[in-house]
Amino acid sequence: MKIIAICGSLRAQSSNRALLQAAVKLAPKGMEVTIYEGLARLPHFNPDDDEEGTTPPPSVAELRSLLAAADGILISSPEYAHGVPGSLKNALDWLVSDGALVDKPIALICASPVGGQFAQSSLVETLKTMNWRVVGTWASPKKVRDADVDDEVAGTIRTALAILADTMLTIGF
Numbered sequence: 312m313k314i315i316a317i318c319g320s321l322r323a324q325s326s327n328r329a330l331l332q333a334a335v336k337l338a339p340k341g342m343e344v345t346i347y348e349g350l351a352r353l354p355h356f357n358p359d360d361d362e363e364g365t366t367p368p369p370s371v372a373e374l375r376s377l378l379a380a381a382d383g384i385l386i387s388s389p390e391y392a393h394g395v396p397g398s399l400k401n402a403l404d405w406l407v408s409d410g411a412l413v414d415k416p417i418a419l420i421c422a423s424p425v426g427g428q429f430a431q432s433s434l435v436e437t438l439k440t441m442n443w444r445v446v447g448t449w450a451s452p453k454k455v456r457d458a459d460v461d462d463e464v465a466g467t468i469r470t471a472l473a474i475l476a477d478t479m480l481t482i483g484f
């Protein structure tokens with residue numbers, strides 16, 4: 312099972328990226344989690360560049376083929392001003408028209424134990440509108456500082472990955 316993980320923060324010391332790095336280490340046997348690092352390279356979404364017959368920018372084509380080849384997706388994102396970070400929303404806007412991603416299982420996690428609920432519910436709404444299969448949302452029970460998470464945080468990550476795996480098996484990934 313191939314999982315592509317996307318971090319909604321571009322910060323060098325991002326706690327959400329640390330959570331995803333922990334997921335890389337905690338992935339169960341048979342599952343491989345790879346962190347996508349191209350968010351900052353994506354151009355601003357412009358529907359003119361997304362019309363049928365147009366060639367997408369190379370960074371967009373790369374993201375689309377990575378996600379199409381994945382069995383599932385994991386997003387960990389902060390919340391900015393009660394919303395989804397613009398760079399993450401920009402990436403999703405490039406993916407709205409991609410039929411290959413319909414029904415793709417996706418789990419949402421968040422490194423912050425408090426707050427973040429507005430961004431997560433907004434992400435759920437957007438992803439459902441895109442017809443992706445949201446399997447659940449989780450917040451870390453503690454603040455995450457690096458990828459060496461304790462048992463409690465590891466438990467939350469393992470639960471999210473297990474439900475993602477169950478969904479992939481159910482729909483026959």
Ligand SMILES: Cc1cc2nc3c(=O)[nH]c(=O)nc-3n(C[C@H](O)[C@H](O)[C@H](O)COP(=O)(O)O)c2cc1C
Nearest residue numbers: 320322325326327328389390391392393423426427
């Ligand atoms: C511009 C800005 C706005 C923020 N707005 C919110 C907010 O509305 N709600 C919230 O819970 N946290 C908010 N935060 C805090 C971040 O979500 C929090 O620091 C998060 O853990 C950062 O994630 P990262 O470590 O992956 O970069 C904001 C942070 C910044 C920089």
